[in-house]
Amino acid sequence: DQQVKQNSPSLSVQEGRISILNCDYTNSMFDYFLWYKKYPAEGPTFLISISSIKDKNEDGRFTVFLNKSAKHLSLHIVPSQPGDSAVYFCAASVLGNEKLTFGTGTRLTIIP
C-alpha cells in the first residue's frame, strides 16, 4: 500500500526554467510533509518542509505547495540549475510519530 506516490519517475528541464515535482498521498492523518534531494551513494539531504496548517512555504529557489483537499503537494525549483540534477523524494509524517513515509522518487535532470 503506497501511501505516498510520486507518479513521474523522471523529469528533464532546461537550465533556468522552472522544475515542478509532484507528490500525492492517501493517508489523511499525514500532517507534515518534507522534500529530500539525493545523489547516488549519499544519504538524502533535507530541502524544505510544510505543515498541514499552511499551503505554501518558500526557501530561496524552492517553494512547496500543499493542497490538502486534493492530497497533493508539489515542489517548485526556480530557476533550475545543473546542480539540481538528483533524485527528489517527498515524505510525510504524522504528529507524534517520527516515522517518515517516502515516495518512490523522481529523477530530475537539468539540461544545460
Added chain:
Amino acid sequence: KAGVTQTPRYLIKTRGQQVTLSCSPISGHRSVSWYQQTPGQGLQFLFEYFSETQRNKGNFPGRFSGRQFSNSRSEMNVSTLELGDSALYLCASSHMDRAGGYTFGSGTRLTVV
C-alpha cells in the same frame, strides 16, 4: 558540526551470516531512525529509537533489530542474512524539531552473496 556518521560504508556478507551496522547521530540529537533503500521498494522505515527505547517499528521481520546507547549512538543488526537484504541502509537523526527535518547519514551499502 559533524553530521550523521555511519560505519562501515560498504559491507559484503554471505547468506546466513549476521551483520551489525553503526550510526552516530548529530550531537544533541536523541532520535535515531533507520531506513532501508532498495531499487524496487524505495526508502522503507525500519525503526526509530529515542532515549534508548524503540518507539516505532516498520514492517520488517524479526531478523532486523536495533538498539540505542545512552550516548544516542545506535546499531542495527540483521541476522540470518538473505539475498534480498542487499540494500543501502540509512540512518537519520532528529532534534525533534519537525521544521528542521531529519538529517541522514551517507548509508551503509550491504551486499549479500
